[in-house]
Amino acid sequence: MSIVWTLGVLAVIVALTPAITARLGRHSGWVLAAGYLAATATFLPAVKAALDGAPLEWTRPWIPGLGVELAFRADGIGVVFTLIALLVGAAVLAYSTGYLGAGRQLSFYWLMCTFTLAMTGLVLTDDLLVLFLCWEVTSLASFLLIARSGTTAEAPSMRTLLLTFLGGLTLLVAIAGIIVVTGTTRISEALTSAAWEGADPALVATIAVLVAVAAMTKSAQFPFHSWLPDAMAAATPVSAYLHAAAVVKAGVFLLIRFSPAFNDVPAWNGLLIVAGLVTTALGGWFALNQSDIKKLMAYSTVSQLGLITAAIGVGTEMAMVAAVLHVIAHALFKSGLFMMVGVIDHVAHTREVGRIPRLIGRAPASFAVVVVGCASMAGVPPMLGFVSKESVFTGLLDAPGAAWTGWAALIAGAAASILTFAYCAKLVFGSFVDGDAPQDDELGSQSPVMLVFAALPILASVPLAFMLPQLERLVVPAVTAALPGTAPEPHLALWHGLTPELAATTAIFAIGVVIIVARRRVWRFFGRAVLPFDGADVINAIESAFIRPAHALFRFTAPVRAARHVVPGLGLLAVVILAGVAAIVQGPGLPPLQEGLNRPIDAVLLVLITIAVAVACLAQSRMTAIVALSAVGILATVQIMSLGAPDVTLTQLLVEAMTIIIMMLVLQKLPRTFWKYPRRAQLKRGAFALLIGVSMGVATWALVGRRERSDLAMYYLEQAPEVSGGDNIVNTILVEFRALDTLGELTVLGMAGIAIVAVMSSVRDRYIDPPASDVPEVPRTPYVRLGHTAAQRAAFVAWPNVIPVQLTVRRLIPILVITSAIVFWRGHNEPGGGFIAALIGSAVIGLLYMSTTTDRAIGPPQAPVGLIGGGVLIAVLTGGVGLIFAGSFLEPLHGYFLGEHFTTSMLFDVGVYIAVLGLILISFNLLGTSDSAFTPAGDDVLVEGTMIRDVDDETTESTRERVDEMVYGEMSGPMDSVRGERPSWWRRTPDQRKRRRRAHTASMSRGRESEGNGS
């Protein structure tokens, strides 16, 4: 249970973070850090069990069909990494309270907590698929954490995403391979499976290499190292956590986790040792190239992880002990040093060596902490880093292969450690000793919070160096888990006697001291010894190499002109259909058509539809085209009715009416006629259209009507009423048998509404309400020529016109509402249902819209979006109720209340109803705004040779304002908001919002008054 508690606490923290940050802002870090400590406390039983060699386990079935379980198992490896993630995380979060700027910082805290949850899940899970999921979440979280740092972080975060997802892909393939070989998704079984013995060695090597590559991308091993320095764009606490405890450690974790299976695969050993040693050397070299101390630290991480990777590659008991020990040591000193970089940055306002003043006098405490941390990193005794680095050297000596490989590895590692020593010196001397004398007014203040929590991990590692036997208790179970069947006795100590490792360390120190003495020349040398390009350039080059050919494809698909997309697809389809039908008729022949497919009315409708389609296609006037189109719609409705589909008929009729009304709303803002085109072009289009039309007709003729009714049809006709308790089979199919389809449809409907709002708020004002000068117009004559007679004017003044409508509406609305309710209610047994009822209800909206004298939005401004969201939510929740109580998503529950039969599918229908209302409201409110420009379409009339508008500018809202109000609530005018930004008074809770808005409006009107007085 301990594991569940830990993960549960972390999940609760993630869930509560928005609420906590809303209240505490950047100080939320305290609460969250306390939460991490609580999670650690709940984890202690698991730690104890793991140290005793009996790891705790917890499983729940998840996807039984695939044998996937939510399986967790806290073995030695998991315990070490969990403790690192939680404890370092707590320190980082506490540090963040001092580092971050004032404000809510929700995205930072939320992502960090999600990150920790994913990381903990990753290291504790015992299921391959859960492992993969957590792996990807850590990738995503690190991407977002980097990306949230603004525009400079965009490119680095994309590169990070590319590289880490590349690793995700190889891991996925590797996991598939492991499942294929071992037949289980349980990690503890798969890795120790006997199936590896019999498997094809090439396959095993491939899987091993794929896992290794995945880990190398995560832990930034050459050639995938470049994302880590890129990640410097992120805030310092993020870097500290990423580098010390989370992402890069996930890579190392993966290597250790999979060691049981691949430790004896030569490809695994070779790849890891070589890549690790190359990385450690390159990382050290690049670190010395840097003058930015944060970048220096980043490359130092690359270098240190190289050592760990190489040690894991060696894979002997001692090497594994060294790897685990160095993971712990590195987590402590690196997280602390990173946070110290933040402290230095805050004090000196720069991270450039050479520009940082001599801080030793001003920040002696910081100096001491950095020196201790660097001593640990450089492996100076008696630090923990010394012990771990010594043991890494011991491990490297065991490198497999010829006798000389061990020595070669040791020498390579030692050479890299000289670089480590040198960049540690650069950090210490560059930021504390070598700078110019500081000017008081240039220095920032030192936050004690930051200093304390940066120092904490570094100082914690000092006593640990003297508690090696206790530390051994933690390390040994991890090694046993990584190398099953071993019981290492590493005897960690500060003094091992005269050994080759000691000789190496001594040599490193000797050269290191020389470097310190001659440091200015050394820095200058490394300042010049840089490659002309870095990893980011390489990735960019690869990326653009991929993008260039894509641009060629882009040219075909990019145009928004429909024709470019329509012609190739439909043309190909026509060819396939015509050729295919011809082949079938020539070859096997078609089965005979059923008797009685045609009715006389079909022929009548065909003639009428043909006429209406021809008019709609050829009309120059938009109005004519719409009338013809509505004729097509009504005729189609009749055809559907004749086919015996009453529900569809009703729906089609109402949809047709609604569509035509909305088309009319749009029409008032558009030119009155279509543009004219050359006859030749139109003829070509017509010929192509005819080809497609004929092919579709042929397809219909050849493919349908040549069989009895299907078994499925008979099932629904015979069984559905009994199964569902409803007589209207079509409706029961919609809300019960295929309710998931309907849910999808409902979502599309809702999203269309949301998309309209989103698109409208992303378009610039001058396109959404264009000034007259921007609107192109076909030469035309006005609809009406007005003289000055009272009768003519009366016809074009709004208010007397709407009085009859208003009177009608008053009587009609109750009738419509009742009709709508009845149609809704009877849907289960007779034609009707939520959608049809909603369209009847929408008629109320339409009537209200038409009966107002001035142009105004119907209903509260934010209602439509809420209705859509609420509708979809109700439908989904209904589904959830079915899942919980009936065992299947959207499965309806039946019951009787007051003698009437009720099912939860009615609730589902309510969701449909509400969402449809929302969409229709959006359409009316956004598309129905008065024509804002002096366009000839719509309401403008010609009076004695000049065009005038009958819309009063003062009283109407622009479309822009309507859109903004849909998102933010009632506003005093469109100028309040900038495209895509929240108005200044916008707050999360309605209460706060109201208060802020009142203050805002008051200040606005005060401003206007003073302006008025001034003039």
Added chain:
Amino acid sequence: MILAVTVAVLVTGGVYLTLQRSMVRAVFGMTMISHAANFMLLASGVSAWRGEPLNGRTDVTLAADPLPQAFVLTAIVITLAITIFMLSTAVFGHDDDQYRLPETGEER
């Protein structure tokens, strides 16, 4: 089979309109193509049986296939949503010429 000819007429008109420069015309075209697709779907239920699929109202031996009807209902709703969305994009700049794009201020 007359319905096949109706489908052909609607698709011809629909494709012709979709190829036009005017966005509104393209929307009209999509509407017609949707009608045609609905007829095709309904025809797949075999139009020899045209009884309303209501239990207790229509003899099962005469009733039409209810499944295509359910599909068509779903299709009609989605058509409505898409039509409204396309119409709202047609209105930008008070000009529905597809060859001219309103600027969004974003880099492409």
